[in-house]
Amino acid sequence: MSAPQQSRPDFDFGDMTPAPETALPAQVRKGRGAISNRPGRYEPGDRPAEDDGWPRSEEEEALPPLRTVVGLDTSKTIISRNDSPDIPFDQSINPYRGCEHGCIYCFARPTHAYLGHSPGLDFETKLYHKPNAAKLLEKELRRPSYRPSLIALGANTDPYQPIERRYRLTRSILQVLSDFNHPVGITTKSANVLRDIDLLTNMARRRLVHVAISVTSLNADIARQLEPRASAPHRRLAAIKQLAAAGIPVSVSVAPIIPALTDHEIEAIIEAAVKNGARGVNWTLLRLPLEIKDLFKEWLEAHVPDRADHVLSLVKDCHGGQIYSSQWGSRMKGSGPYAEMIRQRVEQAAKRHGIGARDWRLDLSRFAVPQAIPAQPDLFSMIGESDSR
Template identity: 60%
Template sequence: MVDERPSMPTKGRGAVRNESGRFERYGRIAIDDGWQRAAEEEFPDENRPATIVGLDTSRTIISHNNSPDISFDRSINPYKGCEHGCIYCYARPTHAYLGLSPGLDFETRLFAKPDAAMLLEKEFRHRKYKPAVIALGANTDPYQPIERQRRITRSILEVMDRFNHPFGIVTKSALVTRDIDILARLAERRLVSVFLSITTLDRDLARTMEPRASTPPRRLEAVKLLAQAGIPVGVMAAPMIPALNDHELESILEAATEAGALSASYVLLRLPLEIKDLFADWLNAHRPDRAKHVLSLVRDTRGGALYQSEFGKRMRGDGPYAQLLEQRYRAAVRRYGLNRHRWNLDLTQFRVPPASGDQLTLL
């Protein structure tokens, strides 16, 4: 008889399993065969899954969408997969399109886009290109750890700067402060805004739920440094997870306001496709005492299911619990003076600079 107890967590990683993606012909499922296993600390680091970075050779860099419940229709993701390892990440299922697992593969088998800046400049120079605000990091984090060496995101910012193109950044990494020199210039021209995603102020919870992201204090410090540099910065309290971190909503918004955030938003936990099982496994491994309660409350906000994909509901949920969360959010926003002014990014400044070797005009 096979004992289907939760797999053992891996230090520094979010997912506790690595099942095959939904498009694979054969499934790979981790089980406990009953043999006693040694604790993770007894294994040397080299036996833990290493981060492997491949190259993405896409011919275009701007992705488009027509979703009615988000504020942008185009985005750029310098990387596929994300080493932050956030167990709740809604981007995890995209790894199935690569024949990889949305579990550990998503956070250990990454793909970088070294030609991103070149491809972006090519798209900006196309005679039919019309500027609109671009979201940088809408799927995976543009400032995940490998950005320190790869510097792909920074190269994209340099293109945005030269073309005067407006964009917004969403990240949960303090590494964004490395690029304050460029971001401050862009902010002076109303061409950029930055959102820091802060899920919890509890360092222990953050360590297991988003193991390789910047700690909550470092994210708040990043908010402070960006604000001091004149860069409009906001906070995303996302995702809010019933009976796990939702009680921190007001505390997160208060701390972010004190650090200099001007705006705020929140998203209710989303569990599409493979994330449902990955998140349940994580709960059983790290919070077994409240796993059933958390999932029960999630179902209360999703019409009895673990997820609703309908536009308008997928971000906020439905039912009394979800309505109460929204009421709390609105009250906190009023209390802390957030979202009072809308920072409209300027589309009129977009210009195509002369390319290398172009003949200069006399007019």
């Protein structure tokens, strides 16, 4: 994916109080995915915390939970564009930067390095919201030069991560898209998408929306470790069921498939999703670009040390012996015997249950710019005009 066609925004940190970087021991934090706060690739280098040799008390051993802080993103545009041949859309919107779900494998983690933050714990604790997202979107859609093309929500960070409950940016974006009859594809691993089921149902009647619910594992313990603040697997399946019952096209995203950890669940995930109303499936293999490879290695060593080497060995088998390859066409699904086996298993399971790949085709013909609501006249100016007469 190419870089978004927008200038780097200025950031207002508000009341964000960064924790000292050297005070974060490399150990599991309750409710967080990353083990450490490794500096981003633009920072000068590691700044490891040092042990002074003194024994620590039980209180010191039990690290307190990290607080989530949210700053302002004052970007001047909202639609990001790409020319990647690997994805079926060329426009996306991300109302938030960083993601509190804390998925350790998240390919968006390296983007936090652009902000001077760590792709590790910072990515899931130092978040940004775009308060003018809906206004910026309406402005872009009203441009005479704009041509409708499906917009993806959830292509980078999750539009229904926990802070959406407070800021409601995703809902405000959906409202604008609905007003313009503009199609949108949503990907989320949160059952909180159901908060907007009224809007989504209305848009579905006009063939303007498709939702994909991401299910990485049906094992609650594995899911909690991989995606500590995302909805539990059974809640995601329940969300698929409710969306389908409301007439909203919904698919399951089996992503990422992690070798030797979640790959044995492919068929079970697809079967469970179809039973709950999923109409399609898409999938990707685990990707470990840039800082993610070291963060994921730490996670493996902390949670499944007995399988760490095997997992990484299979990942390398899918990328020509490297931990990651950015080659178009294979970076998301891999290549080689193991990757081919995964592809066949997904396709056969989908065929067995009578579904195909996720269908991104929505109705572009309905797009129309609504009449702008005239500004309310100023009461005092009206009084002045009356007096002048």
